[in-house]
Amino acid sequence: MTSTTGSRMTDRPLRLGGRTLRNRLASAPMERNYCDTAGHVTEQYKDYLVRRAEAGIALVTTEATYVRADGKGRTHQLGAHDDSCIDGLRELAEAIHEQGALLCCELNHGGRTAQSKVSGLPNVAPSPVPCSPAGGEMPRELTTEECYELVRAYGAAAARCVAAGIDVLNIHAAHGYLVHQFMSPVSNHRDDEFAQPELFLNLVIDAVRAAAPDVALGVRVSVVEGSSGGLSAEQTFDIVSRAHLDQVDFLDLSAGSYEAGEWIVQSGEWQPGVLADYAGRYRALGTPLGMAGRLNSPEIIEKTLQEGTADFVSLARALHADPRFAAACLSGGSYRPCIACNVCIDNLGAGQVACTVNPTAGRGRVPLPAPEVPSAARTVVVGAGPAGLTAARELAVAGAAVTVFDSSCEIGGDMRIAASMKSTPDFSRFLDWSADEIDRWGITLRTGTEVTASRLAAESPDAVVLATGGVPPDAGIEAGDGARVLDIRDWLRAHGSTAAPEACTIWGADTVAMTVADTFAGRGTKVLLVGAEHEIAPDSGRRAKILAVPRLQENPATRVLLNSRITLAKAGQVLVSSEAGEQEWVQAPGPLLVSQGVRTDDSAAELVPGGVPHVRVGAAGGSGETLLSAIRSGYDAARQLAARIKPVV
Incomplete structure (x- = not known):
């Protein structure tokens, strides 16, 4: 895609504490699994971030960086948990500085989202509340003194970052990690002083500021938790307004928690700039604001800045798809667009984070260009x-x-x-x-x-x-008596992108079947979905189906039969065989659309x-x-x- 620019707010410098950003673009703390298993910076990780700085980003942010070993959530996550991390962080800072950008480290502890099979240590949390999306491990409740010990760990990690020459620190108080766990009624059931939702946050702010008096200091918050029983937008604002903001140079606005992952990394069906309506109230706090959330084009970024919704923007997937996105925001030009498929976040538990549209991401260091060929070739x-x-x-x-x-x-x-x-x-x-x-x-x-x-x-x-x-493979269905059996792709090609039958049966429960069923149901189609699969769309990651699957399950006009096969079809009916061998004729009006891959x-x-x-x-x-x-x-x-x-x- 291409963009043109004129006199733009995006280009303007911004003062945060004692640091000046050369423009209003920051890279967000996106995890990638590019570090080594000891939490150290690798050449691949450094190259990846340097390319974002080369493209014009003003503030390059590390991923969520664990401050203590028991807070590690990924096998190849970046750490600032001991002194062995300092040299690598220093090399990273120097490389970023050479490109004219500043380096920010996001300080984090996983709390109940950390996994002992990853860290080798028991996971700890404000209260013994497991996190199902992170594996469901039961955390041990921290004692009062252990809470203070963890506060000191944040300060120690901050001191290491200062020793490494890092310019900006951002305390991760969002997304259901440890600081957020103390803030949320979902995960904080304590009866000591740490029952106060803002206390742990304030102690961490004070400890980090004491260890890093000259850096620009921010706090990342989820403006809404998004899960049942979690913090509302009003409750979150109330807690943040009681934070020690006199010690803070900016707030970085995000959203969501592990139980509401759709808010952390939003679906493509959500509007760009989705957090703008939540950001307005934070202006009253008088603190410079950064904002994330579907900022996927130069136009929406400029609009966000021009309207004063935020003072700078935090970009993750758009830069992962193409670091040239930053250059396009600043001076125009072409960039490969993010398509919000969320394969990147769904890859996180499987290895190096890839990108659907960027074939070089997650495949080692900066790739060499293809060999030149003669123009006559x-x-x-x-x-x-x-x-x-x-x-x-x-x-x-x-x-x-x-x-x-x-x-x-x-x-x-x-x-x-x-x-x-x-x-x-x-x-x-x-x-x-x-x-x-x-x-x-x-x-x-x-x-x-x-x-x-x-x-x-x-x-x-x-x-x-x-x-x-x-x-398409053979569908394995015997069709007769007027039954219409078509490959799902062929039906869509024949009827157009906006069509939907009054009713249909889909044989298969893969990602394509889920996507089409969800779309049809949203257009008023009565859908019967039959699949041999044990769940809907097992070939997709969690984020790719986080909205569609609940919609299908809750729609009264949609019926889902899993662990089942269609073996025979006739007009208006299909014979469904269960995994246990039971057979039933099921009403199935409309066309029978086959989704069995290719x-x-x-x-x-x-x-x-x-x-x-x-x-x-x-x-x-x-x-x-x-x-x-x-x-x-x-x-x-x-x-x-x-x-x-x-x-x-």
Whole structure:
């Protein structure tokens, strides 16, 4: 996507305490699993943050950095828990300073969200209240003296950060971590002095300020907790207003908790700048404000700053998708947009944090560019889905003359369908950016064109990328007596993006089935969802389905049958077999739409002229991990083919 700028608030410097930000852009404390298991900075972690500083970010923030070993929540999380961390933090600070940016460290302890299997130590909390989304481990209640010991741990970590040359410290009092746990009635059931929800926060503020008198100091808060029985927006503001704000240089506004993860990392169906309405009351506290929450375009960021909603913005996913987003905010230009699929946050428990649209994220250090190829090198990409579009762009960037064929009249393949669904509207942003990149790099696009062997041979290609997608597997259903059985993607292509039947049955409970069922139900369709799966969308992470699944389960017009199979269909009925072998005829009006994924179709390889290097990529479109794999495969294919084409001498 592209942006243009004029005289903008985004560009203006901002004074926070004794530090000056060169503009109003901060990177948010996004966890990535890029550090080592001892909590030390790695070259990969440093490179990642330096690239954000190079792009123009004024304040680069580390991820939630644990202040004591028992507060560690991730195997490769950054720490400031002992002196061995200082050297790495110092190297990071120096590298960030070389780019003209400031470095901020977010001080944190996981409390009841920490896991003993990760830290090797029992987890502790204000009260023995387990956190189910974090694994449900029962924490040990801190004694009164242990609460004070933990306060001192925050101060000690702050002192290490000062020794490392870090400019700004941010106390994490949000998202259901330890400080927030003391604030919330969900997790604080104490009867000693720490029953006061603001006491632990104030002691931490005082300890950090005493250890770091000259740094700019902030506090990150959840403006609303979001979970049942949690802090309301009014209650949160009341607690924060009793904090020692005379010691604080800024407040950093976020939202949510582990039990309300949709507020921490918001869905694409939520409006940009979603926290703006909550931020207004904090102006009365007289403290400079930062704000997060779906700030995914230069336009919404400038609007937020111009209207005085916040003094600076905290950016996470937008920079993860492309650090050039910062440059676009400051001086215009192209950037790869975040599509709010939330694969990044759902990857956090599995390893290095990836990005669906950024194929380099979570794959080691800064990648080398693809090998240069002669401008006369002709490459053909068959298929303009996300894999084909990615391959075409990377080959064009490497210098090749690229032609893309697609039988459809539009680019995007199955991603185009996904972009019309309720929970994934931001998928269209990637397709809009891809269209811009086609023009930018001079790629020839031929839509509405079936590729034959003779047509491909006429192109005299030096290399071919086959990105024709997959084909549906056999649904395993015997259909008769007027039953209409269609692949779910074929029905959507035939009826358009805004259509919905009066009623339908979906055979399958994968991510595509969930997304379509949720969209149809929202348009008034009566939906029967039958799946052999044990849960809805097991192929998706928690955040990707955090809104859709409850909606389906609570909708009285939707019926969900899991651990079940459809074996026979006739007009208006399906025979459903349970896992236990019981069979039942179930009323199923409307079309029967099959969502059983796709399988690889290698038939397109027969079209490639003999001896021409070719790669098959992107067997499936859709959402979540499947889309991530498609885009990665297109990126990898382009690099592989560029290396096989005669290089520039």
